Amino acid sequence: MRKVRKNLLTWAGAGAAAAFAVALGAAPALSAPAHSSPDAAASPVAASPYLYLGWGNPPKPSEVMKATGVKDFTLAFVLADGSCNPSWDGTRPLDADKAAIEEIRAAGGDVIPSVGGYNGSKLGEVCQDAQSLAGAYQKVLDAYQLKAIDIDIEANEFENDASQQRVLEALKILKEKNPGVRTVVTFPTLNTGPNDVGKRLIAKAKEVGADVDVWTQMPFDFGGNDMAQDTIKATEALKDLLKSTFGYSDADAYAHTGISSMNGKTDQSETVDQAAFGKIADYAKQKGLGRLSFWSVNRDRSCQGGGAASDSCSGIDQQPWEFTKIVAGFAG
Template identity: 75%
Template structure:
């Protein structure tokens, strides 16, 4: 994820109080309608961050690209066990955006976590209260899916990682029609030891995660399409051996979340590389194909990569159009 975004989230997180709060009670009933299309809205939903990078108007992007769904970033802890956008904006702050997307025929997947800021997995004291925080997000927006972007200490601390997985299990049992996605960092070879441990623990407890999405960038890759495909093949093998899946089942539970343009470490994901990833994702039947971030899917007009452009020669929404062609 973007260093600019990391800095922004870090500042936002400090603004919150540091007292652990009580989570809302977990409800077994939500207003989320069951999706008749198992792929939507998870499969093709680029990240859109309304608190960063001069965010575009979603309905205009939908009209220009054919994209329907968006992964909205980022829900964090408000300083206790309570979810808030960026850790400091109430959940209803982005309601108008969600209503706009739905009115245009699309849907949203809130992303919970990210690289920086106060993570609910760390500020909620047990799996039940964390599940209650996730449930509040589901209930507020009548969701069909949630994305837990688990990174940094939330990813690397076994006790916190376990808490997240156990909370997802509780949420899945209470909301069997809601898809759960876990998004996490990776190596060019596939999941690192921490990622393998997380997947193994999910199998052990029966967390029933629908899609495991890797972020195959920031590992110093030189051929980002080839490295991404290699990384995803590594994930497929881990899922296959851990859960006893067939190849087809493992691919269906795997996802790619790339980064358009220049990455934080100077790798380049241009349109040609991204199209190769998309072709691979479609050929193998991956469960998700997306990227960070729609805010950056624009030309820089002479400048370098930033929170509002990707740093490569392009037209507006080139990467979003490629994602729109992927339906899972």
């Protein structure tokens, strides 16, 4: 998910506005899935909203779990500490969030780390070759015996041909050394689907044999007019690209496709309200997508006094954790 530190305006990308009315406190109902992905459902990949423990007045994870039914979280962000070595936010050691991860696991859940984001020093750029980058990823897995890893590739790491290549080759090495570990690649999108750089990334994955489990687009800040429908349009385009690139069936292509939205007001003042996100989630469940997430649990609450969106509130009228409840419904 795109990384924001103190100011949402540091983000780059595009989004869309959704004009739906919804009664507060009610999570939209989800229909039964047309397809399913048992492996994804058994890991923290499928339904794990982003939680940033070093930013945005983070809530207590176990309290959010109890209030919403969500089990898993995507923890942001692992960056380079100045060398080819991973650390939370580039400054905190990997064991810094041990207590929170133990709290989540004690409550019956699990975590998937997100490596990258929009800002900061990226391992895919600092590490000079695929072997050393895979070693950095391995340190993250080993720190907590993790079952999955999310590579949020954006900005220069996404745009640069060489860093794309390193990331994909490193993921191939990681999967070869860790049978059963699931890999997610999260990246920006247009409202029509992957841009040329995204298409290049997916083509490279086939050439390399990276075997990515779920390709997750970030459908916001992307110039749309109807957030739910534009998200669905972009996701269908990604599904079609995966199908044609890897020779998947429709069901397999959907299972390798993910959505990571943004709740409330986006950086460009687009709105993803509860009804829009409910429609997105309903689509994800109907099609059997491999992942549904959003940025971020920190923002999944209204702003005091009706203020503007920030690192700790959504900027829309809502009850706490409404978007998290919708993701929990996808997992169920």
